[in-house]
Amino acid sequence: MLARMIPDLSRFDAAIVDLDGTMVDTLGDFVVALNLMLVDLGLPKVAPETVRPLVxxxxxHLILSVLDHVLAPAEASAVQQRFDAAWARYQHHYSHVNGLHSAVYPGVVEGLRALRSHGLRLACLTNKPTAFAKVLLAAKGLDGFFATVFGGDAFERKKPDPLPLRKTCEALGSKPARTLMLGDSSNDAHAARAAGCPVVLVSYGYNHGEPVRGVDADGFVDSLEELSSFRAARP
Incomplete structure (x- = not known):
């Protein structure tokens, strides 16, 4: 199959960058916070391989999925009944471990610098709560790259709905067709397609446990550092 071409970075005015699985490997933070939550609820712990496809x-969604896993074969109503307590404990623990068990992926800083060197305005758009996203970006020294940060609680709907991308484009003052979406999953790709944004996915992220190269995207990179010379999707 022929590689699909996308415009040179100089033809974009802005870029929207996902956080978990794209810029920062946060699996460790999730696992620690979830297991502390489960201990508080008197429930068994979960392994990283259980959590990874749920991110x-x-x-x-993450909390409900973990509760469904540890309470199986409980009815959905039983899972929902535990949610409020689980949510409160998870929020408490995540606020204390946020960034402590995570790491910036190689090439991220170089990739963000490349985007900025082309004059692109940058926004971080994630399904993580906004407050947690801002703390994590600051802890990892990435906050200075972004004009704005929007989390999953910033708008009425989350990715893969296109609304967050459209609203982020408005905040950046850029048209969707001239705004590049960078992510790691089908969530990012589906939202970008529906919003009219070109989309490039990283090969190393989470993507709900599925092979990312099976996702409909304009291209794939093994490191954000490749963006400095990016021209076409890999075959």
Missing amino acids: GKGSE
Whole structure:
């Protein structure tokens, strides 16, 4: 199959960058906070391999999925009944471990610098709660790259709905067609397609446990550092 071409970075006015799985490997933070939450609830702990495919759809989805896993074969109503307590404990613990068990992926800083060197305005758009996202970016020294940061609680709907991308484009003052979306999952790609934004995905992220190269995207990179010379999707 022929590689699909996308414009040179100089033809974009802005870029929207996902956080978990794209800029920072936060799996360790999630696992620690979730297990502390489960201990508080008197429930068994979960392993990283259980958590990894659940990342990316927001904290509510993550907590409900973990409860469903540890309470199986409980009815959905039983899971929902535990949610409020679980949410409160998770929020408490995550606020204390945020950034402590995570690491910036190689090439991220170089990639963000490349985007800025092309004059692109940058926004971080994640399904993580906004407050947690801002703390994490600051802890990892990435906050200075972004004109604005929007989390999963910033708008009425989360990715893969296109609303967050459209609203972020408005905040950046850029048209969707001239705004590049960078992410790690089908959530990012589906939202970008529906919003009219070109999309490039990293190969190393989470993508709900599925092969990322099976996602409909304009291109893929193994490191954000590749953006400095990016021209076409890999075959």
